[in-house]
Amino acid sequence: MPAISYAKIPLPFQGGLCYTEKKHVEKWGKAGPGMDDHMDEKQEQKFHQMTETPVSRLICRLAVPCIISMLVTSFYNMADTFFVGMLKSNSATGAVGVVFSLMAIIQAVGFFFGHGSGNFISRELGKQNYEDAANMASTGFFAALAAGGLICLLGQLFLEPLAMLLGSTATILPYTKAYLRVILFGAPWMTSSLVLNNQLRYQGSAAYGMVGITSGAVLNIALDPVLIFTAGLGVAGAAWATIISQFVSFCLLLIGCSRGGNLHIHISRVQLGPSWYIQIVRGGLPSLARQGLASVATICLNRAAGPYGDAAIAAMGVVQRIMMFSASAMIGFGQGFQPVCGFNYGAKLYRRVKDAFWFCVKSATLFLLAVGVLGALFAPRLIALFRDDPEVIQIGTMALRFQCATLCLSGWIVMTNMMLQTIGKTAGATFVAMSRQGIFFIPLVYLLSRALGLTGVEMTQSVSDILTLLCAVPVQLHALRELDALERGEQR
Numbered sequence: 001m002p003a004i005s006y007a008k009i010p011l012p013f014q015g016g017l018c019y020t021e022k023k024h025v026e027k028w029g030k031a032g033p034g035m036d037d038h039m040d041e042k043q044e045q046k047f048h049q050m051t052e053t054p055v056s057r058l059i060c061r062l063a064v065p066c067i068i069s070m071l072v073t074s075f076y077n078m079a080d081t082f083f084v085g086m087l088k089s090n091s092a093t094g095a096v097g098v099v100f101s102l103m104a105i106i107q108a109v110g111f112f113f114g115h116g117s118g119n120f121i122s123r124e125l126g127k128q129n130y131e132d133a134a135n136m137a138s139t140g141f142f143a144a145l146a147a148g149g150l151i152c153l154l155g156q157l158f159l160e161p162l163a164m165l166l167g168s169t170a171t172i173l174p175y176t177k178a179y180l181r182v183i184l185f186g187a188p189w190m191t192s193s194l195v196l197n198n199q200l201r202y203q204g205s206a207a208y209g210m211v212g213i214t215s216g217a218v219l220n221i222a223l224d225p226v227l228i229f230t231a232g233l234g235v236a237g238a239a240w241a242t243i244i245s246q247f248v249s250f251c252l253l254l255i256g257c258s259r260g261g262n263l264h265i266h267i268s269r270v271q272l273g274p275s276w277y278i279q280i281v282r283g284g285l286p287s288l289a290r291q292g293l294a295s296v297a298t299i300c301l302n303r304a305a306g307p308y309g310d311a312a313i314a315a316m317g318v319v320q321r322i323m324m325f326s327a328s329a330m331i332g333f334g335q336g337f338q339p340v341c342g343f344n345y346g347a348k349l350y351r352r353v354k355d356a357f358w359f360c361v362k363s364a365t366l367f368l369l370a371v372g373v374l375g376a377l378f379a380p381r382l383i384a385l386f387r388d389d390p391e392v393i394q395i396g397t398m399a400l401r402f403q404c405a406t407l408c409l410s411g412w413i414v415m416t417n418m419m420l421q422t423i424g425k426t427a428g429a430t431f432v433a434m435s436r437q438g439i440f441f442i443p444l445v446y447l448l449s450r451a452l453g454l455t456g457v458e459m460t461q462s463v464s465d466i467l468t469l470l471c472a473v474p475v476q477l478h479a480l481r482e483l484d485a486l487e488r489g490e491q492r
Contacts, residue, residue: 046261047128050204050343055356063336065210066201070332071325072217080238081321083224085387092235093387094310095175097317098168099183099239101298106151106187108291110194113144116284117195118202119422121263122339125203126346137199137257138269139276144195148188155184167302171310178236186243189250196253200262204339208256216249286421286429293438300442304449304457311389312454315396318386323403323461326371327410330364334418341422350487354480357419364411372407375400399458406465413468416476428475435471440464 050058085093117140124133155162159177168176193216197209220241227237257265298320305312337360344352375382383396413436420429431439441464448456448463 046204047125047343047347050340051126051347051349051352055340055352056359058340059333059336059356059359061336062201062204062206062339063333065206066335067329067332069197069206069210069213070328070335072214075217075221075325079221079224080242081318081386083228084235084238085318087228087234089175091172091310092175093392094172094313094317095168095179095235096238097298097313097320098163098166098172098176098302099179100317100320101166101295101302102155102162102180103183103190104291104295104298106148106190107194108288108295109147109151110144110191111198111287111291112284113140113147113191113280114195114198114284115287115421116140116280116282118198118338119283119342119424120279121199122202122342122422123346123424126343134263135269135271136276136279137263138265138267139271140199140280141192141195141265142267142270143277143280144191145188148191151191152184152187155187156181159184165299167299167306167313169306169310169313172313175235178234179239182236182239182243186246189247190243193246193250193253196250196257196265200253200256201335202339202342203262204343205256205262206336206339208259208262209253212249212253212256215252216245219248220245282424282426283421285426286417286433289430289438290417290433290436293434293442297437297441297445300445301457301460304445304460305454308395308454308457309391311391312395312457314387314389315383315392316399316457318383318392319396319399319403321386322375322382322400323407326375326404326407327368327414329371330368330411331414333364333367334360334414337415338418338422341419345423348486350483353419353423354483357415357480360415361412364415365408368411369408372404375404375407379404395454395458398455402459402462403465406462409465409469412476413465413472416472420476420479423479425479428479432468432472432475435468436464437461440467 080096081093084096087093117136120136121133124130124136159181160173163173163176163180166176166180193212197213200206200209223241223244224238227233227241228235229237231237233240254265257263301316301320302313305316337356340356341353344350344356379397379400380393383393383400387393387396413432417429417432420432441460444464445457445460448460450456452459
């Protein structure tokens with residue numbers, strides 16, 4: 001057994017250094033619950049893998065399970081829309097689109113704690129600081145579980161006002177309430193599942209996350225027709241399928257955290273000091289801003305589309321899901337980049353961080369260009385897969401083609417946001433995250449709808465993408481120059 005020693009170690013929290021007693025087990029820090037020599041070896045192997053493997057090969061390998069998870073999750077998110085669309089009711093389809101904005105809020109909370117803790121974890125593992133990484137894993141998980149419980153409680157208490165706030169019309173309201181009531185029960189494990197998935201990914205163990213996510217997604221797709229049609233539950237059946245599958249994912253992800261040298265979740269490791277939550281805020285704020293504003297943007301979109309009827313709301317809801325699927329592979333690719341970025345930044349290997357960023361930008365842009373062309377060509381058929389109503393197809397086709405025209409711009413925007421967030425550039429990451437579906441989208445959807453009517457609603461996202469890119473480029477170039485300076489400093 002390695003020798004054990006004690007020392008006072010500075011912890012790099014915002015606002016100065018705080019000190020804690022740490023027990024060192026040679027290279028990896030304090031032995032705690034679930035920690036043993038075998039795990040030490042696995043963690044050291046992972047460190048060398050993340051800091052020495054050529055970045056292009058490493059990113060591609062890590063990205064594969066992330067891409068699979070994102071694609072399957074997108075199918076999973078589209079499944080409710082697809083099967084509810086078979087009910088032949090624009091109101092039912094519209095209700096799923098309305099509640100999607102609340103699910104985006106729940107996801108925003110999950111990503112906030114998942115990315116907030118995960119960014120910290122990857123940098124600390126890059127520094128070979130296992131102790132603080134393990135503590136943050138448990139702290140982020142239980143905080144997300146509590147936050148999800150609070151969302152469930154408040155949502156049930158204010159169900160109808162919440163449904164109207166989300167953009168429901170009088171005709172859609174009964175369907176919205178039926179779907180929303182059930183979805184809220186799944187909020188605690190939705191938020192905590194996202195934390196577990198992201199923490200596994202930031203550790204370089206995306207394969208474990210893939211198993212949990214894909215299993216739940218496949219189950220959701222299987223349960224939708226059974227509960228909607230066979231059991232006769234209608235739109236509520238779609239909601240039950242979603243939360244049952246989410247719970248299964250939660251259980252599998254929790255099991256994954258105890259395998260393969262991953263950080264174990266123990267309530268005894270939960271930290272109550274404010275410094276830990278400051279770190280979560282710093283790492284998670286961009287995700288909260290991005291996902292939270294995406295939800296607000298969806299609400300604003302539903303309200304702007306509302307005067308044009310339920311068909312317009314249904315069409316925009318379908319387009320949102322298609323675009324989410326179209327971008328999911330790119331996002332999964334970026335998720336393979338984040339642990340590489342975090343580990344190497346923590347290890348002060350700044351050249352690898354820059355090389356990884358440029359590789360991802362070039363690859364994502366080319367991929368999205370191809371997807372955008374195909375999406376524009378087959379837009380009517382894609383919309384018709386979800387709703388065969390001629391009015392829905394007409395509105396959805398135009399909106400989808402507008403978004404496909406600027407889809408290739410997302411490569412730089414998303415990779416910029418991911419890199420800034422992972423290396424702890426909170427202000428820049430939050431600004432970029434807020435731009436696409438907040439700073440620009442929200443005012444534009446009202447301005448363009450008033451100026452151009454329904455066409456203005458359809459083109460809002462594309463205009464917002466162009467303006468966001470113009471802002472993201474200088475922000476990212478500044479960050480890259482800072483990495484150049486840090487690299488020169490390390491070489492002296």
